[in-house]
Amino acid sequence: MSAQREMKEKNPWHTPVTIIITVIGVIAIVALVTVAVLQNRPVSQKYKYGIVLDAGSSHTALYIYEWPAEKDNNTGRVEQTHSCKVKGKGISSYASEPWKAGESLTLCMQEAEQKVPKKRHHETPLYLGATAGMRLLNMENSSASDKVFQAVEKALQKSPFSYQGARILSGQEEGAFGWVTVNYLDDRLMQGLETTGALDLGGASTQISFVSDNYDGSESPSNSVAFRLYGNDYNLYTHSFLCYGKDQVLRMALAQQTQSGPRTILDPCFHPGYTEIKNYSVLYDSPCVSDRKPQGAPVSFNHRGNGSFGQCQEIVKSVFNFTSCKYSQCSFNGVFQPLLQGPFGAFSAYYFVMNFLNLTDTSIPLDTVKDKLTRYCATPWDQIKLQHPNVKLNYLEEYCFSGTYILTLLTEGYNFTSESYSNIKFIKKIKGSDAGWTLGYMLNLTNMIPAEAPDSPPLPHAGYVSIVTIIALLLVVLFILSLRPLWPRCSKQPHII
Ligand SMILES: Nc1ccn([C@@H]2O[C@H](COP(=O)(O)OP(=O)(O)O)[C@@H](O)[C@H]2O)c(=O)n1
Numbered sequence: 218m219s220a221q222r223e224m225k226e227k228n229p230w231h232t233p234v235t236i237i238i239t240v241i242g243v244i245a246i247v248a249l250v251t252v253a254v255l256q257n258r259p260v261s262q263k264y265k266y267g268i269v270l271d272a273g274s275s276h277t278a279l280y281i282y283e284w285p286a287e288k289d290n291n292t293g294r295v296e297q298t299h300s301c302k303v304k305g306k307g308i309s310s311y312a313s314e315p316w317k318a319g320e321s322l323t324l325c326m327q328e329a330e331q332k333v334p335k336k337r338h339h340e341t342p343l344y345l346g347a348t349a350g351m352r353l354l355n356m357e358n359s360s361a362s363d364k365v366f367q368a369v370e371k372a373l374q375k376s377p378f379s380y381q382g383a384r385i386l387s388g389q390e391e392g393a394f395g396w397v398t399v400n401y402l403d404d405r406l407m408q409g410l411e412t413t414g415a416l417d418l419g420g421a422s423t424q425i426s427f428v429s430d431n432y433d434g435s436e437s438p439s440n441s442v443a444f445r446l447y448g449n450d451y452n453l454y455t456h457s458f459l460c461y462g463k464d465q466v467l468r469m470a471l472a473q474q475t476q477s478g479p480r481t482i483l484d485p486c487f488h489p490g491y492t493e494i495k496n497y498s499v500l501y502d503s504p505c506v507s508d509r510k511p512q513g514a515p516v517s518f519n520h521r522g523n524g525s526f527g528q529c530q531e532i533v534k535s536v537f538n539f540t541s542c543k544y545s546q547c548s549f550n551g552v553f554q555p556l557l558q559g560p561f562g563a564f565s566a567y568y569f570v571m572n573f574l575n576l577t578d579t580s581i582p583l584d585t586v587k588d589k590l591t592r593y594c595a596t597p598w599d600q601i602k603l604q605h606p607n608v609k610l611n612y613l614e615e616y617c618f619s620g621t622y623i624l625t626l627l628t629e630g631y632n633f634t635s636e637s638y639s640n641i642k643f644i645k646k647i648k649g650s651d652a653g654w655t656l657g658y659m660l661n662l663t664n665m666i667p668a669e670a671p672d673s674p675p676l677p678h679a680g681y682v683s684i685v686t687i688i689a690l691l692l693v694v695l696f697i698l699s700l701r702p703l704w705p706r707c708s709k710q711p712h713i714i
């Protein structure tokens with residue numbers, strides 16, 4: 218017998234069967250781990266998209282949202298990836314030339330086509346929601362508002378996206394979706410945390426929405442919206458005040474001062490030295506003030522400023538009605554409001570105005586805020602213009618008024634106190650997405666917030682992969698140990714020949 222053959226017989230480890238078993242075992246285990254890792258690895262980033270057009274009273278904005286493709290319908294984070302401000306005014310301003318309302322959207326729609334990957338175009342839902350500007354136009358002239366919608370629809374149907382319709386949101390929807398947006402972006406809904414109230418100030422309406430423990434919705438059902446989100450029940454209080462957006466309140470304040478049809482008014486809400494000729498018919502061309510147009514007024518009036526915060530606040534207060542309340546408590550105009558509760562996010566014009574005035578820091582005592590605004594309003598108009606050469610004059614002239622209105626609405630209207638004022642945060646964006654009703658609207662229409670908490674796997678992905686790997690390694694060791702009887706004996710052991 219050759220020495221080589223003798224070796225093979227002595228070392229059973231080298232028999233073809235054990236070699237094959239070992240190789241198959243190792244391959245099987247490697248395959249098991251690989252499959253586990255690959256199968257559970259988050260699928261390489263593929264995104265889905267949704268587009269919402271916010272047709273506000275003053276302007277239209279387009280928002281593009283994206284979310285990981287495999288996660289729609291449950292926990293996926295939806296984020297704003299792009300926004301586009303439509304040039305020109307809001308769609309309601311095109312009442313007399315509706316086709317222009319459709320045309321005005323073209324540039325932003327083209328931009329959206331660039332931003333959303335082409336192969337996703339046809340499956341990307343596209344919504345348009347109109348707010349208070351169109352609510353007012355619809356009240357004033359419903360056939361004009363229908364024509365504006367037809368023009369807008371025609372433009373949007375031409376786009377490659379999956380057009381889902383254009384409509385006017387109700388005030389409740391506008392308030393409730395703003396609240397959903399803020400709390401979704403803050404991760405408060407999925408985790409069932411205390412929610413943040415939402416304060417939205419537009420040009421033609423304003424919304425307040427919050428959850429209050431002592432409010433079950435029964436006292437004023439029209440102010441109540443019930444949600445079940447991620448397994449938590451919410452009873453939301455919400456109210457939208459039509460005509461209480463800052464542009465319409467400015468009209469009401471001017472109407473208040475021009476009741477007798479004067480040729481000149483000295484307006485405390487405008488800076489000293491401000492002087493402008495304004496048209497009565499333009500001022501009163503809105504359902505918020507049209508019934509107050511003075512009889513026999515001249516064509517125009519000289520609008521002059523005298524910059525007094527205190528006097529301006531008196532005028533602003535006079536646009537609120539505090540006389541009647543048939544509920545346990547009211548904000549103003551006989552509207553029910555439960556006790557304010559929790560933190561609040563104030564966005565849209567709240568942010569633009571307070572940011573311009575450097576007053577977004579709500580840890581500053583309310584009295585100090587008022588002092589600063591008093592000084593700002595008293596600053597001569599020429600000086601203001603010199604200090605802000607890059608701000609458009611039609612915005613610049615109104616910040617004294619707008620700041621006064623915001624403080625008055627919050628304290629006199631909604632009953633924020635010097636203490637609870639610090640619960641308000643003036644915000645523009647949360648984690649890169651604009652605060653506003655659009656995201657909440659899209660999440661709702663695409664069913665992206667489930668009523669029940671999604672079933673999540675008991676282990677996070679990394680934990681799962683680690684455990685599978687450890688078990689596989691244990692199996693390898695066990696397998697090797699199981700072959701022990703076949704192991705070559707230790708060379709020191711005596712050989713029995
Ligand atoms: N940079 C900006 C943009 C808008 N704004 C104001 O923010 C408000 C936005 O209102 P909106 O167009 O959404 O009107 P609604 O339909 O929500 O009432 C308007 O009063 C604008 O003048 C501002 O003060 N600064």
Ligand SMILES: [Ca+2]
Nearest residue numbers: 273348419565
């Ligand atoms: Ca708005």
